[in-house]
Amino acid sequence: MSLKELLPGKLGFGTAPLGNMYRAIPDDEAAATIEAAWQHGIRSFDTAPSYGAGLAEERLGRALATRPRDSYVVSTKVGRVILDETEDGERDLGEKSGLFRHGNPNRMLDSLTAEATERSIEDSLKRLGTDRLDIVWVHDIAQDIHGDQWLARFEEARTGAFRVLSRMRDEGVIKAWGLGVNRTEPIELTLALDEPQPDGFLLAGRYTLLDHEHALQRLLPMAREQNVDMVVGGPYSSGVLVGGTHFEYQPAPRHILDKVARIQALTARHGVSVKAAALQFSLAHPVSAAVIPGATKPSRIAEDTAALDETVPAAFWADLRAAGLVSPAAPLPDGA
Incomplete structure (x- = not known):
């Protein structure tokens, strides 16, 4: 099933901040933010075990516990198994080290083997309090893209997680799978393989107003084809x-x-919100199925939904292009 068919709207909710990313967020504030997303019509929620060592999944599960399971789509990730024992100090999450220092203290096992993938999914189901997952992303394959370790991790994913998730999709256990990464290289390599293919990918931070050139060079043409x-x-x-x-x-x-x-x-000159420019730019590419900003306050949800519906004049996009702030190859909304 394609992601455009599966996802219930263009705007989803990313729960990384609810894993106490950067700061400790009270439980009631996290719950109120998820409730605000629901009240604003958001029905797609993305999470991961590594977001606070299970904290984001636990909070999302509690918040959605009273909602009919068929009324929303949930995606989570594999690649890190949350263990029962705890540890002190910083976790090694590559460039993300230190982000979730306020999360749960549980130790995490970094693995994309078949066994770890199956265990990760079982544990996520428990933390989320649900009987099924809609989408599963293979998380953070290429944290050290400038070294050579990521290729070994990719091979572990290819022979482990990829095959497990393909089987689960074929059996109807999950509806779709793909890669959830902030580098384009592992997705390009996956799409070039002569093996069961992913249904899509979650690309974080690499198709934004600030950073999109690399994705346009190879990845997005491959994905569109x-x-x-x-x-x-x-x-x-x-x-x-x-x-x-x-x-x-x-x-x-x-x-x-x-x-x-x-x-x-430029946004000030045209009376446009930066959020509207950011969200609508990311969604303008034909390959884009949805965008999932994160939030820790209910007011941010209202801003995001308003930004998606905001009218952005063609003159703004033309000036953005003329100023060299977006690639000439980047599609703009309404063909601007």
């Missing part, structure tokens, strides 16, 4: 586009801040 859909994660580039200070999970460098300032100047 093979009718593979994309879910865009991190459309606000770790928050720096909308007033935050992080880019790619780290303090934003000066050249990124300068680019953000140029984009914000």
Whole structure:
């Protein structure tokens, strides 16, 4: 099943912040944010075991417990198994190390073998309090893309997670699977394999106003040719586009801040919100099925839904292109 057929709308909800990303979030605030997403019509929820060592999945499960299971779509990820024992200090999550220091203290096993994949899914079902998953993403294959370890991790995924998820899809246990990554290379490699193919992919932070050139070079043409859909994660580039200070999970460098300032100047000139520009840009590519910003406050959900419906004048997109702030190859809304 294609992601465009499976997903119930263009806007989903990413729960990474609810794993206590960057800060400790009270349970009632997390629950209120998920409730706000529901009240605004969002019916697609994305999570992962690594978001606070199971915390985001637990919170999402509690919040959705009273909702009819057929009324929403939930996706989670495999690649890290949450263990019962706890540990102190920073976890090694590559470039994401330190993000979830306020999450659960459980130790995590980093593995994409068949056995770990099956266990991860079983544990996620328990934390989410559900009897089934709709989409499963293979998480963070290529954290060290500039080294050579990611190829070994990819091979473990190819012979383990990929085959388990393909079988589960064929058996009807899950509806779809794909890769959930913030690098384009593992998706390109997967699409080139002569093996059971993923139904789509979740690309975080790599098809945004700030960073989209690389995805346009090879990945998105391949995906379009093979009718593979994309879910865009991190459309606000770790928050720096909308007033935050992080880019790619780290303090934003000066050249990124300068680019953000140029984009914000254009949005101000045209009376457009930055969120509207960011979300609508990410959705304009024909491969895009949905976009899933994260949030930790109910008010952010209202902003996201309003941004999706906001009218953005063609003149804004034309000026954005003329200023060299988007690639000439990037499709823009309404053919602008």
